[in-house]
Amino acid sequence: MARSREFDPNAVLDTAVELFWAKGYGQCGVADVVDASGVARYGIYQAFGDKDALYRAALQRYQRIVRDNFLAGLRSPDAGLAAIEAHFERMLGMLAEGDRRGCLACVAAVERAPLDSEVAAIVEDTLTLMRDAFSNAVDGALARSEIRAVERDWLIEYLVGLQRTLGTLVRSQTPAKEIEQCVRGALALLPA
Amino acid sequence: MARSREFDPNAVLDTAVELFWAKGYGQCGVADVVDASGVARYGIYQAFGDKDALYRAALQRYQRIVRDNFLAGLRSPDAGLAAIEAHFERMLGMLAEGDRRGCLACVAAVERAPLDSEVAAIVEDTLTLMRDAFSNAVDGALARSEIRAVERDWLIEYLVGLQRTLGTLVRSQTPAKEIEQCVRGALALLPA
DNA sequence: CAGTTAACAGAACAGGTATTCTGTTAATTC
DNA sequence: GAATTAACAGAATACCTGTTCTGTTAACTG
Numbered sequence: 327m328a329r330s331r332e333f334d335p336n337a338v339l340d341t342a343v344e345l346f347w348a349k350g351y352g353q354c355g356v357a358d359v360v361d362a363s364g365v366a367r368y369g370i371y372q373a374f375g376d377k378d379a380l381y382r383a384a385l386q387r388y389q390r391i392v393r394d395n396f397l398a399g400l401r402s403p404d405a406g407l408a409a410i411e412a413h414f415e416r417m418l419g420m421l422a423e424g425d426r427r428g429c430l431a432c433v434a435a436v437e438r439a440p441l442d443s444e445v446a447a448i449v450e451d452t453l454t455l456m457r458d459a460f461s462n463a464v465d466g467a468l469a470r471s472e473i474r475a476v477e478r479d480w481l482i483e484y485l486v487g488l489q490r491t492l493g494t495l496v497r498s499q500t501p502a503k504e505i506e507q508c509v510r511g512a513l514a515l516l517p518a
Numbered sequence: 519m520a521r522s523r524e525f526d527p528n529a530v531l532d533t534a535v536e537l538f539w540a541k542g543y544g545q546c547g548v549a550d551v552v553d554a555s556g557v558a559r560y561g562i563y564q565a566f567g568d569k570d571a572l573y574r575a576a577l578q579r580y581q582r583i584v585r586d587n588f589l590a591g592l593r594s595p596d597a598g599l600a601a602i603e604a605h606f607e608r609m610l611g612m613l614a615e616g617d618r619r620g621c622l623a624c625v626a627a628v629e630r631a632p633l634d635s636e637v638a639a640i641v642e643d644t645l646t647l648m649r650d651a652f653s654n655a656v657d658g659a660l661a662r663s664e665i666r667a668v669e670r671d672w673l674i675e676y677l678v679g680l681q682r683t684l685g686t687l688v689r690s691q692t693p694a695k696e697i698e699q700c701v702r703g704a705l706a707l708l709p710a
Numbered sequence: 711c712a713g714t715t716a717a718c719a720g721a722a723c724a725g726g727t728a729t730t731c732t733g734t735t736a737a738t739t740c
Numbered sequence: 741g742a743a744t745t746a747a748c749a750g751a752a753t754a755c756c757t758g759t760t761c762t763g764t765t766a767a768c769t770g
Contacts, residue, residue, distance in 0.1 A: 329717050329767045352544060353633070355757060366718050368760080377758065435690035436628060441545070446691040453692075476706045483696055484703030491683040498627035499638040500645075504675055511676030514668045515707040521737045521747050547727060558748050560730080569728065 333365045335373050342384040343391070347430040350497075351381055351437050378442060381434075385448045388430045393455055400459035407472035407516065409463045410485065414509050417492050421502050429493025436494060453486065460485040473516045488512050525557045527565050534576040535583070539622040542689075543573055543629050570634060577640045580622045585647055592651035599664035599708065601655045602677065606701050609684050613694055621685025628686060645678065652677040665708045680704050 341363040345354045356377050360367045374380040399409045431452040439446035461482050467473045473481070488509065495505055533555040537546045548569050552559045566572040591601045623644040631638035656673050659665045665673070680701065687697050 329715070329765075331717065333717095356759085357757075366720085367758095368719085369717065371759070372717075433628070435692065436625070436686050439690045443691070449690070474707060476703065480699050480703030480706055482703075483699035484707070486696075487683050487687065487700035487704070488679075490687060491679050494628050494686060495679065495682060498631045498641070499635070500627065504678075507672050507675035508679035511668065511672030511674075512679070512704075514672055515666060515676070521735075521745070523747065548729085549727075558750085559728095560749080561747065563729070564747075 331369070331373075333363070333369060336387075338363045338365055338370065338373070339384055339387045342380055343388050343430065346381060346384050347388070347427050350433060356380070381438070382442070382444055382448060385430065385434055385445065385452075389448075389452050389455065392429075392431065392452055397455060397459040400463045403462075404466065405463040406466040406470055407463075410460070410467065410516070411513055413463075414488070414492070414513060417489075418506055418509060421496055421505060426496050428496040429489070432490045432493030433497060435490070453490075456489055457482060457486050460489075471518055474518050523561070523565075525555070525561065528579075530555045530557055530562065530565070531576055531579045534572055535580050535622065538573060538576050539580070539619050542625060548572070573630070574634070574636055574640060577622065577626055577637065577644075581640075581644050581647065584621075584623065584644055589647060589651040592655045595654075596658065597655040598658040598662055599655075602652070602659065602708070603705055605655075606680070606684070606705060609681075610698055610701060613688055613697060618688050620688040621681070624682045624685030625689060627682070645682075648681055649674060649678050652681075663710055666710050676704075 338359070342359050345358050345362060348354075349358070356367065356370065359365075359380065360370060363370075370380065374383055396413075399405065400413055402409065431449050434445055435449045435453075439449050464473070464478060464481050464485065468475065468478060468481075492505070492509060495508070530551070534551050537550050537554060540546075541550070548559065548562065551557075551572065552562060555562075562572065566575055588605075591597065592605055594601065623641050626637055627641045627645075631641050653674050656665070656670060656677065660667065660670060660673075684697070684701060687700070
């Protein structure tokens with residue numbers, strides 16, 4: 327019947343994730359995605375709808391990166407304080423290497439969630455992933471008395487908050503040293 | 519010689535602070551400030567320059583609110599753990615009342631600092647104010663052994679980070695309960 | 711192999727917002 | 741009190757960026 331698509335939508339989405347992640351929604355135009363992906367402008371509109379829908383699709387795809395790449399250690403059955411520390415150390419390591427992208431979902435929460443409730447819903451989903459991961463590690467740590475016996479739910483939300491802080495702070499021009507101290511302080515208070 | 523200005527630049531600035539604070543740089547146009555202040559568009563351009571300069575001037579004026587209104591308790595000579603707790607309780611109180619504006623400087627750090635180094639400098643100034651205030655309270659608390667004996671600078675940066683978290687988290691659609699738990703967790707870990 | 715149908719490439723369109731221009735008014739100074 | 745000069749009010753401009761239109765091409769189906 328008709329001609330078939332020449333590009334892979336998921337590849338475009340990966341490109342979009344990279345760009346939105348690096349530049350943010352406001353600073354990344356559809357034209358940037360068009361240029362970087364090499365796909366025709368109209369093709370993108372055809373496949374994804376408008377810019378907002380493209381952003382949401384990218385945000386959803388980003389969830390996989392969070393789950394598979396960043397939360398794996400925390401989701402392990404034997405995760406505890408060490409896993410929590412390792413997680414944040416890794417984040418600090420990325421910062422030390424000059425990675426200032428932070429977390430796409432955390433940034434979306436501030437930049438887009440107030441203006442797009444569908445974005446808010448996706449962010450909430452991603453946060454649930456994070457919360458479950460930290461929840462697992464906190465339970466392990468509490469069971470082994472590795473961390474202070476504070477209200478479990480508070481601890482979990484506290485760590486999610488720390489993650490969100492880190493995921494957005496990093497994007498401002500705040501000196502790396504300050505961010506590191508902030509995280510080290512947060513971790514230093516944790517042990518029993 | 520010539521006609522004199524009919525409006526008070528500082529009053530315009532106060533209006534601009536309110537609007538930028540409530541809506542953010544991106545969602546607040548010069549037209550909003552024009553409408554709310556009743557001052558002529560050209561008058562504002564004449565007095566402040568362009569939108570970016572107006573924003574920076576508002577950001578600088580906002581510093582006074584932070585210093586005089588929000589940090590007074592922490593800057594008191596006898597400030598300690600109680601002052602720290604009272605400070606964050608007050609923030610949570612505002613949240614509970616539906617105030618979702620957060621902190622203009624904290625938001626500016628994420629929204630504008632990466633694109634405007636002058637904004638970054640003003641934000642850094644405001645953060646120094648915060649840091650000094652927390653520094654005072656932490657020293658008081660440490661001297662009286664009210665909080666855990668963790669590296670002083672880490673504690674300070676930790677609290678500045680918590681403040682920044684709160685100041686931006688509040689703007690996303692994150693449920694108030696989660697934010698509250700996050701802060702309560704952070705405070706619960708503090709006492710010796 | 712031919713027809714149909716949708717993707718392609720690029721230009722054109724549209725809407726919103728920052729910015730500036732024009733005539734007019736009124737305060738200040740001599 | 742008159743001249744001057746800058747602020748006022750509103751419209752007009754410019755620009756950026758998201759969105760859509762046009763002709764063209766090529767893949768699938770019968």
